[in-house]
Amino acid sequence: MCFPRWKSKVSYWVIKLAIPGAAVGSLLAGLLVAGDAEAGRGFRRQRARYECKQSNDIARSELDRARRYWESGMIYYDAKEYAKAHQEFLTAYEISKLPDFLINLAQTSSHMGKGTDAIKYLEDYVQECPGAPDAPMARQRIDELRIAQAIKEGEKPPPSPPLRLPPTPALVLLGAGAGFLIIGAGLGGGAIVASKEVGDASKHGLVFDTSLQSAERRGRALEGAAIGFDVIGGLTLLCGAAWVGAFYYQEKTGLQISLRPSPSGLALAGSF
Amino acid sequence: MSRLISISAKLAGLLGVSLVCCYTPDLDHHVYKCDRGKCPDGLYCADNLYCGKPIEECAILGIKINETTALCLSRTSPTTDQCNAALTSRMTCTQLGVTPELCTGLPGADCAYCCRK
Numbered sequence: 001m002c003f004p005r006w007k008s009k010v011s012y013w014v015i016k017l018a019i020p021g022a023a024v025g026s027l028l029a030g031l032l033v034a035g036d037a038e039a040g041r042g043f044r045r046q047r048a049r050y051e052c053k054q055s056n057d058i059a060r061s062e063l064d065r066a067r068r069y070w071e072s073g074m075i076y077y078d079a080k081e082y083a084k085a086h087q088e089f090l091t092a093y094e095i096s097k098l099p100d101f102l103i104n105l106a107q108t109s110s111h112m113g114k115g116t117d118a119i120k121y122l123e124d125y126v127q128e129c130p131g132a133p134d135a136p137m138a139r140q141r142i143d144e145l146r147i148a149q150a151i152k153e154g155e156k157p158p159p160s161p162p163l164r165l166p167p168t169p170a171l172v173l174l175g176a177g178a179g180f181l182i183i184g185a186g187l188g189g190g191a192i193v194a195s196k197e198v199g200d201a202s203k204h205g206l207v208f209d210t211s212l213q214s215a216e217r218r219g220r221a222l223e224g225a226a227i228g229f230d231v232i233g234g235l236t237l238l239c240g241a242a243w244v245g246a247f248y249y250q251e252k253t254g255l256q257i258s259l260r261p262s263p264s265g266l267a268l269a270g271s272f
Numbered sequence: 273m274s275r276l277i278s279i280s281a282k283l284a285g286l287l288g289v290s291l292v293c294c295y296t297p298d299l300d301h302h303v304y305k306c307d308r309g310k311c312p313d314g315l316y317c318a319d320n321l322y323c324g325k326p327i328e329e330c331a332i333l334g335i336k337i338n339e340t341t342a343l344c345l346s347r348t349s350p351t352t353d354q355c356n357a358a359l360t361s362r363m364t365c366t367q368l369g370v371t372p373e374l375c376t377g378l379p380g381a382d383c384a385y386c387c388r389k
Contacts (some may be wrong), residue, residue, distance in 0.1 A: 191295045197297075198299075199298035201298070201301045207304070216312055269320060
């Protein structure tokens, strides 16, 4: 069984977190290579019984599989391809359930900006191995990540309050006003067409006959209707806009404005 | 809020467009014949022939072609002119620059260009 030296490969933090003289991987290596004839090329470390909770025995073939994923993950990690490294470490963890991989997973998560995941992995590690020599460092790292998370959250703009729509009648007024104006514009267009017909210079010298007289009447009628719709539409629109404006003003300032009937007519009342 | 302002601006534009309307035929660049005395609004039938309106440049009725030139209609006595002699003269209208030439197409009526003196 031959393992590379399990150190200086992960990251500074992993090295710092791991016990002196060994990287995180060395813990796994220790478990794997204890008693191995070629173990001199790797670190030999067996966890003490009190360090981690008891776990089921893992078949050696499974440990070998986990090791291959770990090695692959390390290559990705060195290449700063943290997502791929994370996936490899995760697979290794799922195969072996060795808590040491939780630190690697925390580290890759941290590199990917997933602070919450990193905290979760470290918490799981501390829970699994409360007596491990690096457990205090893991707890310290959890605190650091939480502070970083809080700072990050603080930098985010405050969530904007949900947009409240103005009262339905105000919107109806706006819509009706716009509708009246559109109708008025259409009628005005008709009046302009009639106007062009009567004012057509090519009709020079012709009799102002009944069709032209009809066009003139039509133009006048359309003009009157257009002006009527424009006035009604404009007033309706203004009322709706004033209502909507008052609504948003109240939303912004908290000032309550109301129009109430009074003995002398209508009264505008306001309150804070 | 900016969306509200944008919508308001569009509605104001709609209001503006709506108000640019109305029945305003251009009756200053052609002459209608009266139909049993009927003429477009604002015009009157001159000699039961042509539609014009009372303007200061003309002795009786006419249409104002531009700031200095009017087309004056209606028959007058042999001693008077269609032009309002106090303000205008057909004699000064040598260079009319008016197209089309309106009087040419109006047989049966006295038609004259009267220009400001």
